[in-house]
Amino acid sequence: MIETNITKMFGLKYPIFSAPMGPFFTRNLALATSEAGGLGVLSNVNIVGTNPVEEHKASMEYMIEHTDKPFGLNILTSRNNVGVKEMVRKLPQIVMKNPKMREQCKYWLTSAGSSNLLPSSKYFKELRENSDIKHFHVAPAVWLAQKCIASGVDGIVVTGTEGGGHQSYERVSTLVLLQQINNAFPDLPKIACGGFATGEGLAAALSLGAGAIAMGSRFIASKQSEFHESYKALIPPGKPQDTGLFTGAFGPIRLYRNKYAEAHPAPSTKEAMMAYEASISPEQRVKDLGAYDRVYNGDTDTGAVLLGQSIGIIDKIEDVSDIIERIMKDAEAAIRNNNSMLK
Numbered sequence: 001m002i003e004t005n006i007t008k009m010f011g012l013k014y015p016i017f018s019a020p021m022g023p024f025f026t027r028n029l030a031l032a033t034s035e036a037g038g039l040g041v042l043s044n045v046n047i048v049g050t051n052p053v054e055e056h057k058a059s060m061e062y063m064i065e066h067t068d069k070p071f072g073l074n075i076l077t078s079r080n081n082v083g084v085k086e087m088v089r090k091l092p093q094i095v096m097k098n099p100k101m102r103e104q105c106k107y108w109l110t111s112a113g114s115s116n117l118l119p120s121s122k123y124f125k126e127l128r129e130n131s132d133i134k135h136f137h138v139a140p141a142v143w144l145a146q147k148c149i150a151s152g153v154d155g156i157v158v159t160g161t162e163g164g165g166h167q168s169y170e171r172v173s174t175l176v177l178l179q180q181i182n183n184a185f186p187d188l189p190k191i192a193c194g195g196f197a198t199g200e201g202l203a204a205a206l207s208l209g210a211g212a213i214a215m216g217s218r219f220i221a222s223k224q225s226e227f228h229e230s231y232k233a234l235i236p237p238g239k240p241q242d243t244g245l246f247t248g249a250f251g252p253i254r255l256y257r258n259k260y261a262e263a264h265p266a267p268s269t270k271e272a273m274m275a276y277e278a279s280i281s282p283e284q285r286v287k288d289l290g291a292y293d294r295v296y297n298g299d300t301d302t303g304a305v306l307l308g309q310s311i312g313i314i315d316k317i318e319d320v321s322d323i324i325e326r327i328m329k330d331a332e333a334a335i336r337n338n339n340s341m342l343k
């Protein structure tokens, strides 16, 4: 049994979160994670033809119908995210009106943009005053953690450069970032993210001041995740070096190296990214976004395959509850082993 500030904050059996993985659906994955004792997170879905507000609403309805456990949702607050203003305005109102949603949808995670957008919505303020929900934001650097604190967050997700999918220009490893942020803000609740897939990794994160871990790639390789079988199949034989940083819709992105990735080299700075965005035609932008639809439908060659270096420590596609139970068992053994070194 491991109890942390995060398990207490959300009433969880285990300090394990599923990471958001937009633009794809993670409804079944979130449900399986919450049911297994962790906390499942609904992704900001906006693959072509979807309405992000309606998708979040439908997913939350699905969650409260199938579980009584807590769960969360992600909003990408990037200025390039279609429908972001609508989400920030409408989602708190939808949750406010539904007592079961208000009780269970406790974890509001924003990322890839301003940490201030959601807390400055009057509807979110009202929801916060009338519920037990918590707002976390993803921080890939100390100065960004400072901005999150200024926005009044309840905690942060500390995500290092080895993580899959959306990345920052900072490129700091999770190991260094966690130590930096823990030294700077020891009392701030922290979820460690990027590169986690094992119990030993969880034990290390807890030693470095985190109260939980969030995992993306590990959970893609699960029976319950909605990802295509050909996407999942890349993971067990995958090596950390099979991934790299490339250009994504909201900045740098960690992808599996394939034809699509190699055609989109990573920008080195925010300015370079903005210059790239200004240079591409609307046709090219639509074509690039099509890479997410293609991979969702199983094209892992010309689609954007978002994965982290942690694929090098994942060897099987398993049931979510087996993944979580094994990580917990191994983390407890690692902590006991560390303890036995104390003389």
Ligand SMILES: Cc1cc2nc3c(=O)[nH]c(=O)nc-3n(C[C@H](O)[C@H](O)[C@H](O)COP(=O)(O)O)c2cc1C
Pocket: 019, 020, 021, 022, 023, 024, 043, 044, 074, 076, 110, 111, 112, 138, 159, 162, 163, 164, 165, 166, 193, 194, 195, 196, 214, 215, 216, 217, 218, 306, 307, 308, 309, 310, 311
């Ligand atoms: C397929 C995929 C999609 C992702 N989409 C999002 C997203 O929509 N929002 C976000 O904050 N992070 C996103 N990420 C990053 C994850 O939330 C998380 O930071 C990352 O998976 C952690 O690294 P790991 O894959 O080693 O566990 C995505 C990652 C993956 C693999």
